[in-house]
Amino acid sequence: MSTVICNERLVSAMTYNESMVCGVLHRNRQKRVTATDLCAKLRILKPQMNAILNGLQNRGMLERIRSEADRRQVYLQLTKEGCACYERAHQELLALPQGLIEQLGEEKMRQLAGLMHEVAEKFPDISEEVAGKE
Numbered sequence: 001m002s003t004v005i006c007n008e009r010l011v012s013a014m015t016y017n018e019s020m021v022c023g024v025l026h027r028n029r030q031k032r033v034t035a036t037d038l039c040a041k042l043r044i045l046k047p048q049m050n051a052i053l054n055g056l057q058n059r060g061m062l063e064r065i066r067s068e069a070d071r072r073q074v075y076l077q078l079t080k081e082g083c084a085c086y087e088r089a090h091q092e093l094l095a096l097p098q099g100l101i102e103q104l105g106e107e108k109m110r111q112l113a114g115l116m117h118e119v120a121e122k123f124p125d126i127s128e129e130v131a132g133k134e
Helices: 002-007 016-027 035-042 046-058 080-104 106-133
Strands: 062-066 074-078
Touching (some): 016 046, 016 080, 035 046, 074 080
């Protein structure tokens, strides 16, 4: 499932990683966010992050703002166009579960949600067990 999500464009306007970057920047509009912050939060390597940011900037969706206090520090923020594009893409993503409900039916979706919740609860314990065996 993660392969499908990461390799397919779930929305037409941007790739999965671009949407993740835009999501963090959109949620943190009132904060100063750096590329290093994004790398840590999204677990993306710096070279890959730079490619993502350059692509967004080239399309007018992102701007880099150099700190007046420390010229080495560069903050990132979505442009008005970037915010609007992300918001449209986010709405497209929110429509996906409804499509799944229509395809699978409400009962199967409830079962799936329950199983996913159970897996999420058990995952930390299993992860610790596997790490302990190494």
